[in-house]
Amino acid sequence: MKIVGVSGSLAGSKTMQTVHEVLAAAKNINPAIETELIDLQEYDVEFMRGTPLSYYNDDTQTVVNKILQADSLVIGTPIYQASISGTLKNLFDLMPIRAFKSKVVGCITNGGSSKHLLVTQYQLKPILHYLEAIVVAKDVFVHNDLFDVETAEILDKDILRRINKLAEEMLYLQGKLGG
Known part of the structure; x- marks a missing residue:
């Protein structure tokens, strides 16, 4: 089984750290799984133009194909203006319909206001459901103060416990699917 984590931010390291923590927790639970972190800061993903994937640059094709080949995904995004990052939304726009069919997806977000903790429920999860993901029921929001x-290490032990639970649930669901 391969879990790919996507850090949907082009600035800072908090989002990347949160995704890394989920991948590390999953690897700790099951050392046999393969994990990979895609930090979008390291790739030149082009803006969606509505053309076939083969018309985009190598970085765009690489990122999309790595995601499509994963068994499971951890999606991380900072919350900007009460929404997911534009970078992450653009990446979702590049995905084919049914891109996440039979993939278990866990969500982890970070932001500067506790008012943003519902962005996952009202914006991120509907997109993932549209792409036919099996979305883990519980998600994790990490306030920037933590x-x-x-x-950029997470200081709060309760958040780290919840990250571990997210990883456990992802592995359990993917295991039930035979991944």
Whole structure:
């Protein structure tokens, strides 16, 4: 089984750190699984133009294909203006219909206001459902105050416990699907 984590941010390291924590928790639960982190800061993903994937640059094709080949996904996004990042939305726009069919997807978000914790429910999960993902019921929101300012490590033990639970549920569901 391969779990691919996507950090849907082009700035900072908090989102990447949250996705990394979920992947590390999954690997700790089952060392046999393969994990990969896609940090969108490291790729030049083109803006969606409505053309076939083969018309886009190598980075765009690489990122889309890595996601399509994954058994399971962890999607991480910062919350900007009470919404998911434009970078992540653009990536979803590049996906074919049914891109996430039979893929278990866990969601982890971070933001500067606790008012943003429902963005996952009202914006991210509907997109994932449209792409036919099997979305883990529980998601994790990490307030920006819970990160170490210098290292971006998550300081709150309850958040780390919830991240571990998210990883457990992802592996359980994917296991039930035979992945």
